[in-house]
Amino acid sequence: MDIKIIYFDLPFWRAEISRLPLFIANIDFEDFRPSDEEWDYAKENGKMKDGTKIPFSELPVLSINGESIAQTMAIARICGKLGGMYPEDIIEAGKVDQIVVAVENINALLSPSMKESDPLKKKAMRKELTSNELPTYFGYLQDILDANHSGWFVGDTMTIADLAVWSLLGWIASGVIDGISAEVVRPFDGLVRLYNEINKNPRVRAWKIKTYDHDKVRDDEYSFGVPDSI
Structure with a gap:
């Protein structure tokens, strides 16, 4: 599974609740933290330079097997499920x-x-x-x-x-x-x-x-x- 989390270089809760479940569960992922120039490009073009789409022109964004998912809660649910930190019930x-x-x-x-x-x-x-x-x-x-x-x-x-x-x-x-x-x-x-x-x-x-x-x-x-x- 190809997983990338895109967020600024900050230990902010919006990204940490998705980064940490993957890390704790030893699931490989790319922790991509764009530079100011990369983020300016993404806002202007709706995607990163590698083509990763940025819905709503906001971060965080989760790229999973080439599909982009935006919004903190949506991303956290996916990463929580993958890491065993989100309940099935x-x-x-x-x-x-x-x-x-x-x-x-x-x-x-x-x-x-x-x-x-x-x-x-x-x-x-x-x-x-x-x-x-x-x-x-x-x-x-x-x-x-x-x-x-x-x-x-x-x-x-x-x-x-x-x-x-x-x-x-x-x-x-x-x-x-x-x-x-x-x-x-x-x-x-x-x-x-x-x-x-x-x-x-x-x-x-x-x-x-x-x-x-x-x-x-x-x-x-x-x-x-x-x-x-x-």
Whole structure:
């Protein structure tokens, strides 16, 4: 099977929930991270220079046996199924999907403040996010996690739902979003345990060492710029 995941050179959750299931399961794939020039070409022409189509002119894109699939959730389902991290049962599959969509919703909450150029307005938006919106969503996630009693969001093993939350929490706690820190996550013990458990996974550790900034990946201290324990 010829598999290629196309996304920017970032450890962002939209790509990690598809890259990691393949890597963890030792499934060969091309981890293609286009340069600015390559991406400009793709946006203008609707395809990469090698002919790989880019539906909607957005990334990520999965190319599988020459067919292009776009949209985060669609790609994650395929890679999750290939890697054994997406359930066959339709109810459990729906439970996985609802967590990934919740992560997309949290991403959408953060997006307006990312685009705000006025520093005072941005600061006020981030304060509202930290005080109200993010804790509310984290509370919803914690309730679902606690109700499953296994330490995972769905079933008894790690799924793409867990990877989505793990990667999102790492991004939020990394310090790259001014005004939002790991402190917003710390009150949610279940989410913190999930984050730390995934960090300890040997294949996740190997992926970080292989693909993230090596100066920021140490055995006891960092996960792409954030502490392993938050």
